[in-house]
Amino acid sequence: MNFCKKLLCVAISMVFVTASMYGCGSQGVASSGGNASQAEGPVELSAMVMQSRNYTGLQKMVAKLAEDEDITIDFQVIPDDQFDNILKMKVNSGEAPDIIAYNFPHLFAQIDPEEYLVPLTNEEWTSKLKNPGTSTRNGEIYGFTFQESDGFQGMIYNVDVFEQFNLKVPKTVEELDQIVGTLLDNGITPIALPSDNWVPQIWMTSGFSRALGSDEACEEATNKILTNQAVFNDYPEFAMVIDDYLKMFDKGYFNSDYLTVDYDTVLDRLVTGETAMLYGATSILNTIQSSYPDANLEMFNPPVSYDQKDLLSTCYYSFGLGIPKTSKNIDAVKKVFQLWSTPEYCDLFFEDQPGFPNLEGVNGNQQLFSSSVNEIYEDYVGSGRTVTEMNEHWGTIQPLFATKLWVYYLEAPSKGNMDGKAILERFQEDVAQYMTEKKAEGWS
Template sequence: MKGKKIIILLLIILFICITSVIILIAHNNNNIKDVSKQKEELIITGMLHQSRNYFGLKKMVEKLKIEENITIDFQVIPDEQFDTLMQMKIKAGKAPDIIDYNVPRVYGSIDPLEHLADLSNEPWINKLKNIDTLKYTDGKMYSFPLQDNSGISGIIYNKKLFEKYDIKIPRTSKQFEDVCKYLITQGITPILMCKENWVPQMWMNYGYSQALGSGEKCEEMSKKILKGEKKFSDYQELAEVIDYYVSMFKKGYVNNDYLTVTYTDMLKRLTTGEGAMILGYSEMISTIQRVDRTADIGIFNPPFDYNKNDLLVCPRFSIGFVASKDSENLETVKKVFNLWSKPEYLNLWFKDNPGFPAFILVDGGNVNADVINLYEKYKKQNKIIYESMSYLEPIQPLNSTILWPYYLEAPKEDITGEELLSRFQLDLDKYLGKTKKIYDGN
């Protein structure tokens, strides 16, 4: 009887404890809501690439709303329409408060002195790891970066598929094409491509740097082209990269419907094993694994013959945001950026999108092991190089509107690399003459 009384007493105590915890949690939640209600509601507008509408970013936006009563009204734009719509809004004086873009590449598309807010004196500046790579030429900071860098480039591949068919990582162009031929016999598309023109351009953007063979040669080429001393078509190495890219289509290694397939569907085909490989960069792996946690995706350096020095390309940009100089809500934007620089916000982004944070004390998340190993290997060998586009920022506005569409259509038109570069040179000459953005050598 005494034992029963003790059990009943313990149950009563347990009930009281549980009830107290529930009341405490409810009280804390109400306090959070009350704090939010007590603060004046603030709203800012933004433009966001569709491919970057990450779950982690949504969590950051939700946290702002709950804790600060700040709402971000994002307009999510299909990637292929983004630059055109952005320029239209800027020219019409209707730019949103914040714009999602690659940093520092954004400075080639938007004149920071004319349109962007100077963020050089914001409190989060001192927490950046490598601020010098993100500044404009005047030494000032006109952007809010999320990443220190965007990882590495390479052939993204379905590891389960390679293991199933006992396929080894190819080390030469011939071995790569042998893999492609074998995959076709198994009813699998070797190389996947999509209609978003920023995807196929990576073959050239990364390939040009590898074909030229060093960062010094990339910089030298860029200066001479921007000064008008040389033309793109003067560099046979560039034409060779385009010709190899087009040859992949001619040989049937690329999906025939690439002009209609979306980026999302392309990634899905990789995970299901309908296709085997994509030439891209490591952030694609994070995108895939957000959707399918069971996906086993790897990456290897392109083994193409034009990469004679076996160089690994690292995209020299950060996903980030810029603020409109004329925004009526600039103080709110600055408040948002300051909050977002803190680990409790940025950890949400990197948990969903593992990588290399721009800020100290931030957890980069569970970065793919192949990405880390490949990066460390080439870093030790001093064989890491930046993508060619990073040396040609003054002509950034021509990329998504003229040059990248040329790359997208090249296989269909069956033109040579030399023909494509000569065609683009005419557009470049016209642009440089009109804007007078000739490189001054400084």
């Protein structure tokens, strides 16, 4: 069964589980306007989640909630590339579900939390948060987040392929080029690249931060650009990262059908050894391994010419859940969050997919991580050689990512007349128009 079929089965099972009622005779919570009150009988809540975020652990928590509390959550599972538009449409029309599942704080770039989300700062479980910052805006917590951090970005590779051709994890750009040459000589595609535009952008979002060299430098550049005191091309490091990525196409790093092949197919290719590597993140590795338990995959931090410090790009965000103010079951959802903050429930989230729990006392099952993940984390984090991925700094302009910037990254190699500088000039126009329309500081 390929990855796409597995996701379909997961989505179907999710609907089946959440639609079913488990008569346990327990106290439920019934809705009463925006503030639900205690009452007998089952409670039905609505929710929406991206297809790629419909985690097995989340399903287990939903199933246990239905069985133990007679509270069911009907998750609408939406394809990733459609989610943002549907989310905005539902929120703007007042038809948002009781729960929105999304990465925090990325959600804040899609919808204004102060206008649309219920603050959760005073809930009991927030005192157990290790990193409330991922879901905080102006001192208020707006999300129930599962992880204190989503790990880091790096190269996922097929260990069996590397061993077959006696390849070692590269420490330099020259060594990576040699690996690519060996793979090409043996009919193996070096690095998988799908047409889903959020995948190639990982090269840049990690690269920009690594090239600038520190979070402080990233913040300084971001503040100047977003307040109209500078433009992207005032920082040559940005164009350097994009040009480095574009040169990889000339070197034969990627599959030739990158404009048409989908994400599920390239995952199949990686697992079967048709391709050797995929640039991603620890969460992507975990998702692949939960669907392909026999896959022999590890990670390494890819060497790049523009990073002289050998930094690791970390993901300062977390999958989480928010409550729209329009929900008629606010108290019921708050009760769910309180239950889910306990190890009895939250351990289930990490049972098959390890992570870094945001709640004290929860088992992240980190022993399930590939050995390289723990080694990389201890090496780089322990020595302070980390930098936050650039998307976190550029959160204000996140609505432009999927429709503008990421599309440019994907299309540029086929156009042949767009280098890093040209892409950034084009994106600068998008940002200027967007920030002017928002009447942001420095743009009015």
